[in-house]
Amino acid sequence: MINHVSIAVDDPQRIANFIAELWDGEVFPFPPAPNSFFVTANDGRGTAVEVIPTGTVLVPGEGLPDEDDLDAMTEVHEAQFVSLRTAPKYVATHINISVNKSIDEIRSLAKAEGWRVLVCNRGEGLFQLVEIWLEDKLMIEVMTPDQTQRYREITRPEFLHEAFTDALKNTGMRKGEIIDAEPMFVG
Numbered sequence: 001m002i003n004h005v006s007i008a009v010d011d012p013q014r015i016a017n018f019i020a021e022l023w024d025g026e027v028f029p030f031p032p033a034p035n036s037f038f039v040t041a042n043d044g045r046g047t048a049v050e051v052i053p054t055g056t057v058l059v060p061g062e063g064l065p066d067e068d069d070l071d072a073m074t075e076v077h078e079a080q081f082v083s084l085r086t087a088p089k090y091v092a093t094h095i096n097i098s099v100n101k102s103i104d105e106i107r108s109l110a111k112a113e114g115w116r117v118l119v120c121n122r123g124e125g126l127f128q129l130v131e132i133w134l135e136d137k138l139m140i141e142v143m144t145p146d147q148t149q150r151y152r153e154i155t156r157p158e159f160l161h162e163a164f165t166d167a168l169k170n171t172g173m174r175k176g177e178i179i180d181a182e183p184m185f186v187g
Helices: 012-023 103-113 145-154 157-163 165-171
Strands: 004-009 026-029 037-040 048-053 056-059 080-083 095-098 117-121 127-134 138-143
Touching: 004 012, 004 138, 012 026, 012 037, 012 048, 012 095, 012 103, 095 145, 103 117, 103 127, 127 145, 138 145, 145 157, 157 165
Parallel strands: 004 048, 095 138
Antiparallel strands: 026 037, 037 048, 056 080, 117 127, 127 138
């Protein structure tokens, strides 16, 4: 389970409020990165998104604490948020979130912000989701309860092994083995 992710946007507060509205969640300040917010899904699992300003990156801290002292103060060794002067317009990073809203409700929220929104049939109809381009530059995928159910079905290892039998044979890979290969489809 992924507990939380960080995304970088031009207007963190606006995006945090939008994601909270999709999730029926809450927004809190995120002090480790100035002008950032922490959005909780209120799903009982701790699911959250850190929304930070564009151009903010994580860099490793300096040195390492005594590895035998699990109670050592580690702030100086931890990753730090740092602002860059420039940032790319588009990035490969995206998130896929489940919501308790309909396609029409999701579309309405995105259209009210003026953003690109479309229902997508990924994998030539294998599964469906709603693609939203936050600030018209960062993509998030939003799934209704039915779309989430289908996604869970097709990401079961049994389904994936059956679906990719030929591709797995071509790699010489055995069931459960990890390989370094090009992705077979993008979700």
